[in-house]
Amino acid sequence: MINIAIFGFGTVGSGVADVIRNNQAEITKTLGEGVNVKYILDIRDIPGVVNDINIIVNDPEVKIACETMGGKKPAYEYTKLALERGISVCTSNKELVDAHGVELSEIAREHNCSYLFEASVGGGIPLLRTIREAFGHERVSRIAGILNGTCNYILTNMKAGKDYATALSEAQANGYAERNPAADVEGHDTARKIAILASLVSGQKFSYEQVSCEGITGVTQKDIADAEADGMAVKLLGVYEAEGPSVVVAPYLVPKSSPLYAVNDVFNGVMVTGNMVDDVMFYGRGAGKNPTASAVVSDVIECAKNQGRNIHTGFADLKPVASVNAPSKPAGRKFRVLGE
Ligand SMILES: NC(=O)c1ccc[n+]([C@@H]2O[C@H](COP(=O)([O-])OP(=O)(O)OC[C@H]3O[C@@H](n4cnc5c(N)ncnc54)[C@H](OP(=O)(O)O)[C@@H]3O)[C@@H](O)[C@H]2O)c1
Missing domain, CATH: 3.30.360.10 (Dihydrodipicolinate Reductase; domain 2)
Structure with missing residues (x-):
């Protein structure tokens, strides 16, 4: 089992949990093992949801995080914290990719993990x-x-x-x-x-x-x-x-x-x-819950297949x-x- 975390349990984040639950058999067929949502992070007090990012990034079992919070703050800090611990991050957050995607991709490369953002453009289209x-x-x-x-x-x-x-x-x-x-x-x-x-x-x-x-x-x-x-x-x-x-x-x-x-x-x-x-x-x-979540999960699968190495997207090398x-x-x- 690959353990993952979801940052932000709104439309897309809850969709990620649904896609993983409903399509676990297909994921296992593709990956050779299943994906387990070990943590969900949100600011709301929902049973089973954690509010402290440190619990997640300090757990060595967590290999991948899905950042579906949106906005720059605190998504930027949380993404950075995860990448610095070697946790790959898959995001739907176009604002963050536009503003900090180059820096976050560099950090991912330094720590042999990945920063992927399929869901940030074109929702469910594998673009x-x-x-x-x-x-x-x-x-x-x-x-x-x-x-x-x-x-x-x-x-x-x-x-x-x-x-x-x-x-x-x-x-x-x-x-x-x-x-x-x-x-x-x-x-x-x-x-x-x-x-x-x-x-x-x-x-x-x-x-x-x-x-x-x-x-x-x-x-x-x-x-x-x-x-x-x-x-x-x-x-x-x-x-x-x-x-x-x-x-x-x-x-x-x-x-x-x-x-x-x-x-x-x-x-x-x-x-x-x-x-x-x-x-x-x-x-x-x-856009929409399931199509966008489907794109996030496709990134999760790619990261899971490439654990311990950086997936080269070209973003880390971009100059203005x-x-x-x-x-x-x-x-x-x-x-x-x-x-x-
Ligand atoms: N919805 C779509 O169809 C779609 C499509 C493509 C891309 N996107 C992108 O995906 C991202 C998420 O969109 P969404 O529609 O899923 O938004 P959303 O429904 O508002 O979900 C965001 C979730 O993150 C939580 N959150 C906010 N700040 C937090 C914090 N500090 N710590 C933990 N959790 C926090 C929010 O809690 P509260 O509700 O309590 O604030 C909410 O549950 C955005 O960047 C958006 O542009 C969305």
Whole structure:
């Protein structure tokens, strides 16, 4: 049995426990042994849950921790403490990966353990591992992704005739959008994700602050109807271009000929263009308890298979990108067109 801990027993953290309980047989088949959740850490007083991080990091039986707390504090300190004890950490926390991912990956390498973050981008879509492993030899020229399910849900519903406010309150009622939806609708969530993707493929660290970022609050029903009349859809995209380089988050016009056109509702879609493989499309649930937890558990399995050694993600070697272009919009147009 591999003993693990879960830091933060909220939506994703409780999902990790569920995936491990429900799919223990599949995990054992893949790993050759089972996974046991030895500790759950949370600030709430729940029976069986510990509140003191030191109990976990001082237990030599714990080999892997899942950081599903979110935010920077105290997730950063707890992750560091675990890595310094040789405990690998698997996280869904994009904010922490963007802000401290390089440093935490260096610490993991120094202590022969790993810092993996599959669930931080694209929820349940096996995106980062595939890019890391199957695209390792590719020169990636572009990544264009619908990376925020809330915005995609709102834009899909606006296309069906609802106004922005109604579509947003439905997204909130369905649990897709936070009560304060600013991080989603203003594009910051997408910016963090595309910055992580750009860093992964370019070998240079792009930070969220370097992303030219515009959300969907200015998109009107008329914009969507006009796009439709031209055979296009308005989608919030995160776009990385190696040439420049540039990283942009903005509403784009997506032509019907693009597979991203058909990515609707809360789904995510990511198109990666390599110099040899050409376009490859990823599609799936970009958030939610089970899909996100599934991605965390896939990292747990990878860490368990590589105990005592560091899994090279490339993040520990990243140096800040020297400069980032902010491409201007074509004159007279409200939105850029994907591919132009
Ligand atoms: N939900 C999704 O679909 C999704 C998808 C992809 C990525 N993510 C990312 O995954 C992370 C977690 O998201 P979530 O939706 O699961 O959040 P959540 O439901 O709020 O869960 C976070 C949990 O961590 C606990 N916590 C907060 N501070 C703590 C501390 N100091 N010590 C111990 N526990 C603490 C919280 O307790 P309290 O509730 O008492 O504060 C809560 O139970 C975030 O970084 C998020 O961006 C989420």
